[in-house]
Amino acid sequence: MREASTELLVGLDAASNVTDLLLERHAANPAHALYRRKGPNGWVDVPAGKFLQDVSALAKGLIAGGLEPGDTVAVMSATSYEWTLVDFAIWFAGGVTVPIYETSSASQVDWILRDAGARRVFVQDHATAELVSGVVAGSATLRDRLVNVIRMDYDGEAPHLASVSAAGAGVSDAELERQRSTAGLDDVASLVYTSGTTGSPKGCEITHGNFALVARNIVAFLPELLVQDQSRTLMFLPLAHVLARAVQVVCLSAGATLGHTQGAAQLLEDLGTFKPTFLLVVPRIFEKVRATAAHKAALAGKGRLFHAAVAAAISYSTEQDRQSRGEGSGPGFVLRVRHGLFDRLLYPRLRQALGGQVGYTVSGASHLSLEDAHFFRGAGIPVLEGYGLTETTAPCTANTPTRTRVGSVGIPIPGTTIRVAQDGEILVKGIGVFKGYHNNPQANAEAFVDGFFRTGDLGELDPDGFLTVTGRKKDILVTAGGKNVAPGPLEDTIRAHQLVGHAVVVGDGQKFVSALITLDPDGLADWRSERGMQPLERQAAVTDAEVLAAVQEAVDHANLSVSKAESIRRFTLLDTEFTVESGHLTPSLKLKRSAVVSDFDAEIAKLYA
Secondary structure, X not given: OEEEEEOOOOOOOOOOOOHHHHHHHHHHOOOOEEEEEEEOOEEEEEEHHHHHHHHHHHHXXXXXXXXXXXXXXXXXXXXXXXXXHHHHHHHHOOOEEEEEOOOOOHHHHHHHHHHHOOOEEEEOOHHXXXXXXXXXXXXXHHHHHOOEEEEOOOOOOOOEXXXXXXXXXXXXXXXXXXXXXXXXXXXXXXXXXXXXXXXXOOEXXXXXXXXXXXXXXXXXXXXXXHOOOOOEEEEOOOOOOHHHHHHHHHHHHHOOEEEEOOOHHHHHHHHHHXXXXXXXXXXXXXXXXXXXXXXXXXXXXXXXXXXXXXHHHHHHHHHHHHHHOOOOOOOOHHHHHHHHHHHHHOHHHHHHHOOOOOOEEEEOOOOOOHHHHHHHHHOOOOEEEEEEEHHHOEEEEEOOOOOOOOOOOOEEOOOEEEEEOOOOEEEEEEOOOOOOEOOOHHHHHHHEEOOEEEEEEEEEEOOOOOEEEEEEHHHOEEOOOOOEEOHHHHHHHHHOOOOEEEEXXXXXXXXXXXXXEEEOXXXXXXXXXXXXXXXXXXXXXXXXXXXXXXXXXXXXXXXXXXXXXXXXXXXXXXXXXXXXXXXXXXXXXXXXXXXXXXXXXXXXXXXXX
């Protein structure tokens, strides 16, 4: 059993809570731009003084409406400045925030509202309000308990943020302070429901101490990102996900300016105008940026040049990584010259796609392929991969600018201990580990061993304390011949192909391993146009000989990394996509493996017929 830890760097008074971070930031400089909101004429700063004023007014409105310390309040909305405002207002009123993904189904909303005991729901717009109202109308429990549904936009009729704030005009500052200061570090700040890759979502009790201690220590751990002159980032991940919420509190603690955007269509434009200095991303964003760059190069007749630039970036980063391990002297002269050439010709265009001023990116939520990590770092966009779960308030390990090992998820963050059990399971203890599952004593009993949280992930710790995640315990396939197969690395390699959307390796209890593969619509269109072919609908593409041959090459490439017993012998192309809406991806874009296997059991059966 191997163990690694990092000492706590910053402690907090037990009587404090996460709202004190805002008061401290305001006291330091009321004019400092904590946030930027996008208006019709561009981005507008929101100073700490203005934000605190708006938060206090909205919190008073909640208190006037009967909110008591400890009451749960749900928020169902896409990422936005209003989401952040509501979150802090709930905390200032002494409440507990319950995020709900805006893509959640009616049954999921019903489950979360009932399990959390929420009496108020903030929603983003009319459509969301209609969905929630329908859920409430269909449940006697919710009809009897819910007070109101509050719109976060304004339509002149429904309750909205301004009307809630106006209702609190009679609440005194002393009463607001009484409710704001009720909670301590050990009290619950948020009930964050797991994204549900398996079973019903479980409510994770995230405390004020989890958010505040993680924030303060991450700032001390990653000062190169967070405390530089005019540090700023653009948040586009869903704030219903604990990673985005945790990073938001980190930015507040550091004084880094935060902007919000939503939707892939708006993202590239907003990156260009906001110009973040660091960025939180998920691996799928890296894959899309690289694929788009490759396609543009191919259309311009520079496909071979782009592939040479990719190879140079990967080699350059690989040699840097070998040097950090003490296994080499770094990139050689010829490689440095070739890399320098591409750094003038091609890499700046890639950096410009992220706004042109990104010094570091932080990748989380799911596994990033080794090739993409090396490529982006070699192209001048360092990727700091980290690891965490909802139950650990997101980050429990991370690479840093001075301690990076590509392919790993880094070292423990301050105040955290990582242990790898005899069976390979990653165990975590520390400042980010949640209080427990809400109303679920059985799950709590199963979740901990010797004071450590059982993540369900498999991993390895090297002698320097770097953690590498190798798979999920529940995802490991055991073939009829008794061979254990970790599907993740095979799936990652296949998914890197331009044509592939997702790959799901199957074969538990079977004589050999197979795969279900979906096509990426944009990748398919780009692949055919680069070859001078006419567009092809996905339904026809799944039986097209040339498409099948190209995907077979991707599978063959993946098989090179495993033994024959682990290799994929057969695959089938599905004429559908895996999306959040289809129920096959979580809102953070993790694959719901059990849902895929269940929904496509007939296709799997054909692979073994």
